[in-house]
Amino acid sequence: MEANDISVELKVYESGHLRAFADVTLRTSVGEVTLKGYHVVANKTGDGSFVGAPSERYTNKAGEIKNKRIVEAGRAAERKIAEAVLEAYRKAIGK
16 A cells, blocks of 8 residues: 555544544555544643544443454555555644
């Protein structure tokens, strides 16, 4: 997957550690696939940001609130997606 095979639609939304939401479109040989719900989160130490994959929140039988990833990808694909999202975020905030 090349960087030009990925496009990112980003919405900056700064609240707590959350910095932005992103929808990622992957162009493949069979057409485009859009993955909605990526998010940029600031590290707790404040020295960087990371990209969180789309997930859904649920309450388990013990009453605990849990998050379950709804998008899985290989390591190389995850890395390329995260790089594209962080690049779009940095451009949006002027860094």
